Amino acid sequence: MIDFNLDSEHKELQEMYRKFAEERVKPLAHEMDEQEKMNLEMLKEMQECGFFGIPFPEAYGGAGGDVLSYVLCMEEISKADASTGVTLSVHTSLCASTIQEFGTEEQKQKWLRPLADGSKIGCFGLTEPNAGSDVAGARTTAVKDGDEYVINGEKIFTTNSGFADTFLVFALTDKSVPAHKGMSAFLVDRNTPGITVTPDIPRMGIRAASNAAVVYEDVRVPAENLLGGVEGKGFKIAMKALDGGRIGIAAQAVGIAQGALNEAIKYDKERMQFGKTIASFQNTQFKMADLQTKIDAARLMTWRAAVAKDRGEAYNVYAAMAKLMASDVANQVTRDCVQFLGGYGFAREYAVERMMRDAKITEIYEGTSEVMKMVIAGSLNLK
Ligand SMILES: Cc1cc2nc3c(=O)[nH]c(=O)nc-3n(C[C@H](O)[C@H](O)[C@H](O)COP(=O)(O)OP(=O)(O)OC[C@H]3O[C@@H](n4cnc5c(N)ncnc54)[C@H](O)[C@@H]3O)c2cc1C
Known part of the structure; x- marks a missing residue:
């Protein structure tokens, strides 16, 4: 049975992450980018709210959530600010999850606990x-x-x-x-x-x-x-860590894309040219319809990878596909969103130019798009 809807618990979590991202992260995003500096007080708040321990058992100080919840958080935070998104992603997927999966019991108590309970960053x-x-x-x-x-x-x-x-x-x-x-x-x-x-x-x-x-x-x-x-065992551990990490980066890319499209919609509903709003032109509407469809496809692929990981099923190819797709979509969407805002889209004052710059890295880190294709091709039984 396939259910493409979030259950009420995940919807509530999504709403909580969205509220935090809107109220606490988004207002800081521009200044942090300009200063090229993370706001550590805001990170501390995220740690205190349990955002840095989402998919870890309560027994190790975590929030006792699942990978899907973490993915929802990654999307909402990255919608507001992709830098904060990657900070959360590297800590959660690459460092803490790897200790959870491969650490001895003593190592989990000593090293995972402070990462999951929000007192340390990895x-x-x-x-x-x-x-x-x-x-x-x-x-x-x-x-x-x-x-x-x-x-x-x-x-x-x-x-x-x-x-x-x-x-x-x-x-x-x-x-x-x-x-x-x-x-x-x-x-x-x-x-x-x-x-x-x-x-x-x-x-x-x-x-x-x-x-x-x-x-x-x-x-x-x-x-x-x-x-x-x-x-x-290090090579195997690294490859497994990156498989999981790619789900987080796919969610980051979905967040960047959705965040940029939301900004463009808001702007184009207000901006008047030729006596009409930009949003009223069919060119704008058709292009936005295409972009939202692509974002939804990327989001569903990301959720599929997260749910497979939660169920203990093989997820590495799903994760590679999700990252390949979502990072491509994030780059297309953000480039088009700059266009939707015209000259203002190019100005540093508006968030879409930052989002366009931020989108690029999703095609590079935790395995480039070419490496994602190697992983996917490897599953096609071509030899
Ligand atoms: C902002 C940022 C954050 C990062 N964070 C981390 C981190 O926290 N921890 C960490 O360990 N690393 C991190 N990385 C490193 C990142 O994962 C690597 O940059 C990435 O894996 C690519 O490696 P490279 O830069 O050496 O490129 P190269 O491997 O030199 O690749 C250059 C180009 O050649 C292509 N290429 C390479 N081999 C092949 C091939 N066989 N066939 C076809 N094309 C190929 C690549 O796809 C790419 O387009 C980060 C990188 C950046 C920029």
Whole structure:
């Protein structure tokens, strides 16, 4: 039986996320983008409201929700501000969910609990200057020394690294075998000696998010910080983390697209030219009808991936399809929304130009659109 409607519990949650996003995030979005700085007080409020612990069991300090609820939150927050959206997404999908799935019981109590109860923020360090799409090209190492590991290397584009407390970082524990067998994942506290977080990398979009390079120089962590307690599982852990992360990024893209279209509708109902509103022209109406249809399609694909994950079914191809589709839609919609506002759409004063810049990254991070096609093609039994 297929039901495309949200039940009353999810509708209530959606309404709560929408209200918070409208009242607390949206008014800050422009200024945060201009200043290229996240408002940490607003983030704290989100943490206190339980937004950073949505899909985690109450037993670990979480809200006891599901992936679908998290996706609804991601859409609403990203409608208002995509930078805040990615901050939530990296913390939830890439860092905390990965600890939940692969951590030992002790690691969940020590590392997941503070992430889920809103007292700490997490980040995920996989990408390196010379290892992006090709994760197996990673060079960061973790060498066992007694009951410690010593981590050396450089990660780049680590979202949240400017203010995160917990770093989930990937390093080679065995360089003599390919990375998919020799990589391991480590839980590292921000204050561990030897970690240097560079200033944020200046960027085209999601400018309020924190995104920096992180240098690890003789960073010593106890052996108990090896995620899951077993060496050599890092590559698999990273791939699984990204599968889940893509659902969050698809929801971010849906949010950006819907947020931009809502802004364009509001503007075009008021803006008069040739004695009529722009919204009254059939060109506007037909184009907007097309865009809303595409956004709905992307949203349904995102929900399908979230529900499959909630049900414990295979979801990696659904997640890749949702991200591929939603990121493409977000780019089309935001570009058209700038056009709907004419010259004002191009002006920094109006939100649609920020949304157009923010949309681009959804085609790049957590696997580019080309990588999404590799995942999808891999499921087609073409060989
Ligand atoms: C703002 C931002 C935030 C990020 N956050 C994080 C984070 O929190 N943690 C983290 O670990 N990483 C993060 N990343 C890194 C991100 O995931 C990578 O940038 C992305 O995976 C692409 O890697 P790359 O930049 O090295 O591009 P490359 O891999 O060099 O790719 C360049 C181009 O070539 C294409 N390409 C590559 N290989 C193939 C192929 N085999 N066939 C066809 N085309 C191909 C790509 O699709 C792309 O278009 C972030 C990046 C950015 C920009």
